[in-house]
Amino acid sequence: xxNFMSWLGLAMFLLLAGCGDEQQEYQPSFVAQQAQxxxxxxxxxxxxHNPEMLLERYGPIVDYLNRHIEGAHFTLEASRNYxxxxxxxxxxxxxxxxxxxxxxxxxLKHGYHVFGKMGDDHNFRGIWLVRRDSGIRKVTDLKGxxxxxxxxxxxxxxxxxxxxxxxxxxxxNKDVENxxxxxxxxxxxxxxxxxxxxAATWPIPWMLFQQQHPDKAAQLELIWQTExxxxxxxxxxxxxxxxxxxxxxxxxxxxxxxxxxxxxxARLPISRFERANDASYDVVRSFLATFSRNVRPLEPQ
Amino acid sequence: xxxxxxxxxxxFWFASIRRQVTLxxxxxxxxxxLLFGYGILEQERDFLRKQSVDYAQGLxxxxxxxxxxxxxxxxxxxxxxxxxxxxxxxxxxxALVLSSxxxxxxxxxxxxxxxxxxxxxxxxxxxxxxSEPLVLLDNTAMIDVAEPVMLGNRQVGWVxxxxxxxxxxxxxxxxxxxxxxxxxxxxxxxxxxxxxxxGRVTGRLQQLVDVANQIHAGRRxxxxxxxxxxxxxxxxxxxxxMLNELExxxxxxxxxxxxxxxxxxxxxxxxxxxxxxxxxxxxxxxSYSQNLRERLDAIPELRRDNEVRNSIEYIERxxxxxxxxxxxxxxxxxxxxxxxxxxxxxxxxxxxxxxRRLAQRLLEQGAAIECGALPPAVLDKPRLNDLFAVLVxxxxxxxxxxxxxxxxRIHIGGERGEGLSRYRVADNGPGIPAEYxxxxxxxxxxxxxxxxxxxxxxxxxxxxxVESRHGRIWIEQAEQGGVAVVFELPDRESAE
Numbered sequence: 001x002x003n004f005m006s007w008l009g010l011a012m013f014l015l016l017a018g019c020g021d022e023q024q025e026y027q028p029s030f031v032a033q034q035a036q037x038x039x040x041x042x043x044x045x046x047x048x049h050n051p052e053m054l055l056e057r058y059g060p061i062v063d064y065l066n067r068h069i070e071g072a073h074f075t076l077e078a079s080r081n082y083x084x085x086x087x088x089x090x091x092x093x094x095x096x097x098x099x100x101x102x103x104x105x106x107x108l109k110h111g112y113h114v115f116g117k118m119g120d121d122h123n124f125r126g127i128w129l130v131r132r133d134s135g136i137r138k139v140t141d142l143k144g145x146x147x148x149x150x151x152x153x154x155x156x157x158x159x160x161x162x163x164x165x166x167x168x169x170x171x172x173n174k175d176v177e178n179x180x181x182x183x184x185x186x187x188x189x190x191x192x193x194x195x196x197x198x199a200a201t202w203p204i205p206w207m208l209f210q211q212q213h214p215d216k217a218a219q220l221e222l223i224w225q226t227e228x229x230x231x232x233x234x235x236x237x238x239x240x241x242x243x244x245x246x247x248x249x250x251x252x253x254x255x256x257x258x259x260x261x262x263x264x265x266a267r268l269p270i271s272r273f274e275r276a277n278d279a280s281y282d283v284v285r286s287f288l289a290t291f292s293r294n295v296r297p298l299e300p301q
Numbered sequence: 302x303x304x305x306x307x308x309x310x311x312x313f314w315f316a317s318i319r320r321q322v323t324l325x326x327x328x329x330x331x332x333x334x335l336l337f338g339y340g341i342l343e344q345e346r347d348f349l350r351k352q353s354v355d356y357a358q359g360l361x362x363x364x365x366x367x368x369x370x371x372x373x374x375x376x377x378x379x380x381x382x383x384x385x386x387x388x389x390x391x392x393x394x395x396a397l398v399l400s401s402x403x404x405x406x407x408x409x410x411x412x413x414x415x416x417x418x419x420x421x422x423x424x425x426x427x428x429x430x431x432s433e434p435l436v437l438l439d440n441t442a443m444i445d446v447a448e449p450v451m452l453g454n455r456q457v458g459w460v461x462x463x464x465x466x467x468x469x470x471x472x473x474x475x476x477x478x479x480x481x482x483x484x485x486x487x488x489x490x491x492x493x494x495x496x497x498x499x500g501r502v503t504g505r506l507q508q509l510v511d512v513a514n515q516i517h518a519g520r521r522x523x524x525x526x527x528x529x530x531x532x533x534x535x536x537x538x539x540x541x542x543m544l545n546e547l548e549x550x551x552x553x554x555x556x557x558x559x560x561x562x563x564x565x566x567x568x569x570x571x572x573x574x575x576x577x578x579x580x581x582x583x584x585x586x587x588s589y590s591q592n593l594r595e596r597l598d599a600i601p602e603l604r605r606d607n608e609v610r611n612s613i614e615y616i617e618r619x620x621x622x623x624x625x626x627x628x629x630x631x632x633x634x635x636x637x638x639x640x641x642x643x644x645x646x647x648x649x650x651x652x653x654x655x656x657r658r659l660a661q662r663l664l665e666q667g668a669a670i671e672c673g674a675l676p677p678a679v680l681d682k683p684r685l686n687d688l689f690a691v692l693v694x695x696x697x698x699x700x701x702x703x704x705x706x707x708x709x710r711i712h713i714g715g716e717r718g719e720g721l722s723r724y725r726v727a728d729n730g731p732g733i734p735a736e737y738x739x740x741x742x743x744x745x746x747x748x749x750x751x752x753x754x755x756x757x758x759x760x761x762x763x764x765x766x767v768e769s770r771h772g773r774i775w776i777e778q779a780e781q782g783g784v785a786v787v788f789e790l791p792d793r794e795s796a797e
Contacts, residue, residue, distance in 0.1 A: 025442045025465060028395065028423050030405065030416035040402065042375065051370035056453045075400070078373040 041095040041240070044077040046085045046103060046232070047151070049205070050183055051078035057267050058098075061252075064264060069247055081182050082151035096236050096248065101284040102155040104233030108278055115249045116234035117280060119256075119272035126160035126226040127206060129191050129199045132219055136197055139168035139224065145197035146177040148190040155284070157184060159291050160226040161200035166295045168224075173296055185209065192216050198223070207269065230283055233276060249275055319503035326495030327488065334484040345476050349469045353444050357462045358434055360387055361448035365460040368398050372406060372450050372458045377414055380407035394443060394463040398450070401458055403427045423461075432456040442466055505533040509540055521548055572634050576627045583627060586620040629758050632687055633744075636765035641681035643770075648675035648724065651685050652713055655693060666697060668709035675715035676722040678790050684766050689713070691759040692726040692786050698759075700730025700783055710781070721772070721791045727779035738776040763788065 043065070045058050055076060062076040077094065079085035088094050089103060090110045099107055101124070104114060118124075130136040136145075142165070149158040158180070162172045170176060179196060181187050184205035191199035203225075210217040234252065236245045255261030256272035265271060292298040314321060364387060371379040380398050384407045387396060398407040403418045418427075422437050426447050429435060438445035443465050450458040505527050515523035524544060527537035594613050597603050604610070652672050656663075663669065670693065678685055696711045707729065715724040733741060742764045745757040763786070767774040772790045779785035 025394065026422065026438055026445065026463070028397070028418050028461070028463075029420040030413050031419045032416055051373040052452045055373055055455050055457065059455050073402075075375075075402075076373065077375045078370065080370060080374050080376065080379070084374065084376065 038071060038073040040073050040075060041244075042077045042093075043074045043096040043098075044079065044085065044088065044094040045098045046100050047079050047082055047183060048232075049208070050185060051080065053185075053208070054078045060264050060267065061255075064255075064260070065248060065251060068251055069244070072244060082153050086153060092237060094237065095240055096234070098232055098234055100153075100155045100232050101230055101281060102153055102159065102288065104235060105281050105284045105288065107233075107235050108281075111238045112235040113238060114233050114235050114276050114278045114280060115245050116252055117274050117276040118231035118234075118268075118270050119274045120270045121231050122228045123203045123270070124156050124231040125228040126156050126158075126164060126200055126202055127222050128161055128164070128224040129188060129201065129206065129220045130197065130223050131191060131194060132221050134191075134194075134197060136223065139165060139170055142170060142197055143175045146179055146195070147198045147200065148179045148181050148187040148196040149200045150180070150182065150184050150187050152180050155287075156202035156226075156229070157187065157200055157205070159288075159295070160202075160229065162295050163287075163291055164224060164226040188220070189216075192220055204269065229287060230281060231270075233281060234273065317503070318506065319499040322499035322502070323492065323495045326499075327492050330488050330491035331484075334487055338480040338484055342473070342476060342480060346473055349472060350439065350444075353464060353466065353469055354436060354439060354446065357444050357446040357464050358436075358448065361446050361460045361462045362434070363387070364396065364398070364462070365448040365450045368407075368460060369450050369452045369457065372398065372400070373452055375406070377406050381411065381414070383407065384409060390464070392464045392466070392468050394465050395461070396463075397459075397461040399427075399459040399461065401427075401456060406458065426459060426461070437461070438463070440466075441470065502533060505529075505537070509533075509537060512540070512544075516544065521551070569634055572630065576631050576634075580624065580627045583620050583623040586616065587624070590616045590620060629762065632691070633758050633762045633765060636684065636687070636762050637769040639681040640683040643679060643681050645677045645679050646682050646685050648678045648685065648689075648715060648722070651678075651682070652689055655686065655689050659693065659697075662697065666709060668697060668711065670711045670713060672713040673715065675713065675724065676717045678722050678724070679792050680766075680770060680790055688763055688766050688788070689726070691762050695759040695763075695786075696726065696728040696730065696784070700728035702729050702783075703731055712779075712781070718789060720793065721789045723787065723789045725777075725785050725787050727781065727785035728783040729779070729781040730783040732778060732783050733776060735778075741776070742774070760786070 043062050045054055048054060049057065055078065059076055062074045065074050066072075074096070077088075079088065085099070086103065086106075089097055089099060089107055089112075092111050097107070097112070098118075104117075108114070136142065147165075149161065151158060153159075162178075165172050165176070172178060179190065181190055184201045187199045187201050188205065188209050190196045206217075206222065234249070236248070252273040253275050255265055265273075288298060314324075364383060367383045367386070368380055371383060384396050384398065387393075389409075393409060396409040397405055397413075397418070399418060400406055403423060405413045405416050405418065408414055418424075422445070426435065426437060432449040432451065434449070435447045436444070437447055443463055445461065445463040448460045448462075449456045450460055508527055509525050512523050512525045521544075524541045525537040527534045590613055594617075597609060597613065649672070652670070652675065656670050656672070659670075680688070693711055693713075697709070700709055700711070702709055710729050712727045713724070714727070715722060717723075742760045744761045764774050767788045767790065770790055772788060774786065774788040777785045777787055
């Protein structure tokens with residue numbers, strides 16, 4: 001009898017225990033301002049790579065800035081394509097940016113100033129890749145063929161290779177079909193897949209492709225390269241605190257002077273960042289004028 | 302502690318096998334169904350919980366993977382499109398894409414885009430160091446999961462999905478309702494079966510109980526009529542067989558009892574007649590010896606002859622002894638049967654009357670009777686007189702104080718026991734060793750060569766009277782060192 005009562009009690013307890021955990025719904029709450037002392041700044045990189053790779057290569061540089069600048073927090077901002085980057089840059093949405101030289105020149109008209117640039121200008125040139133089995137040997141072999149570029153506004157990877165074609169007897173507006181495929185890697189892959197006869201890019205993406213896809217890269221060859229120009233610029237919007245811009249410029253331009261900095265630069269890969277100013281990009285303005293006049297007109301940005 | 306409710310409960314429980322069987326079945330079925338139902342419900346609850354967690358985590362993972370490049374690009378419009386792709390479930394409470402700092406990049410409530418989450422749960426999420434899926438909230442009301450937005454091996458934000466569990470609760474309620482219904486049906490069915498089974502079993506057992514009651518009421522021919530071939534019918538058959546055997550045995554016993562009774566009656570009659578016939582010569586013997594003594598007194602030379610005188614004294618003494626013996630035998634024979642109405646008698650009055658009758662003898666022996674207040678005795682008065690008389694007589698004959706200077710004191714006391722009256726007749730004589738205290742109740746047993754005037758069956762008469770009323774009698778050591786004869790007379794006649 002006692003055992004029975006114990007079992008009954010246990011059953012009732014279990015039943016009641018199972019019924020007693022009704023809980024309230026939860027809703028997150030929001031505020032307009034973050035309760036943190038740090039000021040947030042965006043640091044946008046033009047679509048040198050797809051966002052994941054961009055984050056992998058440039059994320060540590062931004063982390064480095066965050067560690068060495070108190071009271072400011074930089075967030076790396078990628079863009080899915082050149083158009084998106086251009087739109088944000090020219091709308092003044094970005095605090096700091098690393099545009100290509102063409103975009104650098106254009107940004108000056110939208111409230112930005114140059115405070116530095118990537119080094120290794122000798123690497124800032126356009127290159128042409130073809131499949132080894134494509135049969136393309138001279139520039140005119142491209143006539144009537146499709147060629148790929150990352151984007152219309154890419155200086156080294158698009159405009160300079162197009163200028164190269166122009167100076168080697170190809171009218172890029174008539175003799176070839178131009179495909180703007182969105183990114184450096186896409187342009188290279190189009191050549192590898194045989195979708196185009198040749199792909200335009202620039203040395204750094206090509207080096208990375210060789211590292212990451214050596215078997216595919218082995219089926220491609222660098223067939224032509226353009227003359228070098230000035231490398232990508234570092235710009236800051238005019239309303240950024242001068243001390244902050246100076247601090248960023250100092251940290252980036254001295255990266256190559258320490259072991260950690262060199263390791264970070266090796267990921268990009270460049271040997272250094274350098275100080276620069278708006279006048280540094282006059283050569284680009286000159287090239288663009290020539291390009292617009294002789295190759296294809298550039299839309300005003 | 303008040304034990305009455307427990308006793309009541311015990312009585313309620315144990316008073317009926319049918320009740321025990323029915324309630325046991327019902328209780329066990331309720332218990333089993335409760336445990337079973339609870340187990341099923343818990344399993345269902347666990348399953349639905351896990352399912353909702355898996356679903357929420359899967360959805361959060363999908364959104365996180367789809368959002369990664371949009372988060373890095375800070376493309377809130379693109380992220381809003383990603384969120385729109387997950388559809389609008391009725392249970393979805395919120396879906397958020399957060400930057401690592403907690404800024405809302407996209408939300409199922411677009412008005413929150415650009416704001417920062419700041420509640421405790423959200424802050425706990427933002428403070429988390431590990432970039433791994435988290436279950437922030439998992440209760441009966443809702444589930445909230447967070448999935449890190451990873452690009453490569455870098456975390457760039459969080460996706461949070463919150464689902465209400467009202468649908469799960471509704472499902473559980475359905476299961477609960479179904480469970481309760483099944484439980485009720487099952488219990489009802491169990492009760493019906495229990496009632497039918499216990500009714501069949503106990504109904505047939507009740508027949509046996511009825512037969513037993515009839516037998517007890519005197520209907521010796523009553524027999525159980527239980528059909529079937531199960532254990533109860535086998536028990537009924539055995540019960541009937543036993544009753545038949547008992548009846549047969551009872552008839553035999555009655556016949557033997559009657560024969561014994563007749564024999565006893567004959568024997569008693571023979572003894573009474575014998576006593577009567579023995580009494581007559583003893584009286585004549587006394588009478589003739591008296592005449593003889595008177596004649597001898599007239600002849601002086603014979604009166605001085607000691608041999609003649611001693612012979613006459615022996616004849617007179619033996620005649621008296623024979624008369625006493627015959628009288629006590631008559632008393633013994635009559636001791637087992639009432640000689641009047643058995644009712645409550647005043648023992649004090651009986652002892653007082655006895656004291657008056659024995660006044661001369663007490664005076665001669667220098668003895669005294671001390672009597673306390675005695676409780677009433679349930680016995681017919683003649684035998685109550687005999688009982689006290691033989692015990693006092695026994696003391697007067699056998700109890701001689703060791704110190705001749707001390708007078709014999711007979712103390713009669715009594716008290717009430719449970720359903721009986723207890724009496725004690727004690728003296729200050731030499732007492733009886735413990736090993737002989739039972740033996741002296743046998744007829745003609747004497748412990749000493751003396752005891753003149755005693756027949757040797759006084760205590761036997763006392764025992765026969767007491768035991769005829771299912772009482773007890775025994776000997777103890779008296780406080781004053783002598784014998785204490787103790788006897789108990791029950792108020793009601795016991796069957797033991």
